[in-house]
Structure formats: C-alpha cells, structure tokens
Amino acid sequence: MNVRLIAVTNPLVEIQNEKLTPEGLIAYCARVSSPHQEKLDYEKLLAYCIKNRHWSIFEMVDMTVEITTSRAISPQILRHRSFVFQEFSQRYAKVQSFETYTPRRQDTRNRQHSVDDLDEATITWFTDAQEKISAFSVEKYNEALDKGIAKECARMLLPLNTQTKLYMKGSVRSWIHYIEVRTDASTQKEHRDIAEAVKEIFIRQFPVTAAALGWA
Numbered sequence: 001m002n003v004r005l006i007a008v009t010n011p012l013v014e015i016q017n018e019k020l021t022p023e024g025l026i027a028y029c030a031r032v033s034s035p036h037q038e039k040l041d042y043e044k045l046l047a048y049c050i051k052n053r054h055w056s057i058f059e060m061v062d063m064t065v066e067i068t069t070s071r072a073i074s075p076q077i078l079r080h081r082s083f084v085f086q087e088f089s090q091r092y093a094k095v096q097s098f099e100t101y102t103p104r105r106q107d108t109r110n111r112q113h114s115v116d117d118l119d120e121a122t123i124t125w126f127t128d129a130q131e132k133i134s135a136f137s138v139e140k141y142n143e144a145l146d147k148g149i150a151k152e153c154a155r156m157l158l159p160l161n162t163q164t165k166l167y168m169k170g171s172v173r174s175w176i177h178y179i180e181v182r183t184d185a186s187t188q189k190e191h192r193d194i195a196e197a198v199k200e201i202f203i204r205q206f207p208v209t210a211a212a213l214g215w216a
C-alpha cells in the first residue's frame, strides 16, 4: 500500500501582495458577499463553517492523491462517487505485482470487524497460500499472454490481491467525509490504512481545517 500527494489547487489570487494558500482561497470564496473579502485571516471562518455544516465552501479547492492498493480494496474506494478517478487498466498493460496481506480472525459477533490475534502458524499458512496463488496465477497469466490471449481475458486468472494504482481527485469537502468514514473502525483495516495515510497528507495541506475538525 502506498499513498502519495499529487496535486492541490494552486490559487492565483493575491491579497495585500500575498498569494493565497488553498485554505485562504476557500475563505476568499466564502466571503464573496462580505465587505471584508480582502481579509487575510480565516481560522475562525473555517471553524464556524465546519461547526454550522456550511460544507459547500470546502468544494472550492481540490486535492489529488495516488493510491497503490489491491483489486480487493479499489472497488471500495471507487464507491466514493463525488471523486473522479483514473485507474490502472488491466486491459492495456500487463499486471506487474501483488499486495501481500496479514490475515486477521473473523469477529463472530460483528461482520464488519476482524481481530488481530491469529497464531503465528495460521499467519504463516495464509502468507504461504498468498505467495503460492500469486505465483501460480502469474505463471498461467503469462502463459495466456504467450498464447496470444488478450490482456482483458488473461486477467480473469488473477486474484484479488493483484496490485492496482489509482489517481483520486476530490474537493476538500469530499476528502473530509471520506476520511471520517474510512478511518472509522467499521472500515476494513487495509482501507483504513489508506485513509489514515490520506489524513496525514490532508493535515499537512489543510492545517487550519484539520485543527477545526479536531484532527491536528
């Protein structure tokens, strides 16, 4: 798994010869009807808007991240319909890698939960099973390509831990809600790890908003 910052909206507006930060731009747009649009400070304004759920102002700035994960997790990410995506296509390029995961025990009372207390022998068995299946499927996948079978058909031989890469672009508003939902304990750990990495990036890029949300 890997998460990397790709882009954040770059404001071109200047106030008092100072280039606006992305959060400054959110505030500048939010003050469209105010006689004080040229104000530079915005801590109180952003905190007020969060408290009163004036979410639309956070749609004025976008952030794009690159996410490397598995085909098991990418469909969960793609469900966040307010984002736009580009994903590695297994139809046009050859699959290169697999993600390796550590298993957890199924919680018998909560289907959305798993417990990190498996014994070493079971963990080793699962790791070994992943490696064997990945090796076997990649062997058959390569054989299929050698036989002239199209990549879009050959990929049917690949497991869910096949690695994929996505670019995910969304507004600060969408990222706030994505992070809130996907860092919650009800989200699968492998996806939670991605959301936690996104949250770290978000806190660095939007420190005032993050502090107002109680994240910093």
Ligand SMILES: Cc1cc2nc3c(=O)[nH]c(=O)nc-3n(C[C@H](O)[C@H](O)[C@H](O)COP(=O)(O)OP(=O)(O)OC[C@H]3O[C@@H](n4cnc5c(N)ncnc54)[C@H](O)[C@@H]3O)c2cc1C
Pocket (backbone or CB within 6 Å): 055, 079, 080, 081, 082, 083, 112, 173, 174, 175, 177, 178, 181, 182, 186, 187, 188
């Ligand atoms: C634990 C878990 C289990 C799931 N199980 C299933 C399942 O079994 N089957 C299935 O099909 N799907 C499942 N999903 C997916 C889920 O139903 C959504 O499709 C997914 O979380 C995307 O959320 P979204 O539609 O809000 O999209 P997003 O793109 O995240 O949000 C859409 C818009 O709503 C806004 N928004 C979101 N939350 C708020 C808020 N609190 N206040 C104001 N604005 C808000 C966002 O800013 C955005 O503009 C599950 C999700 C989770 C987290």
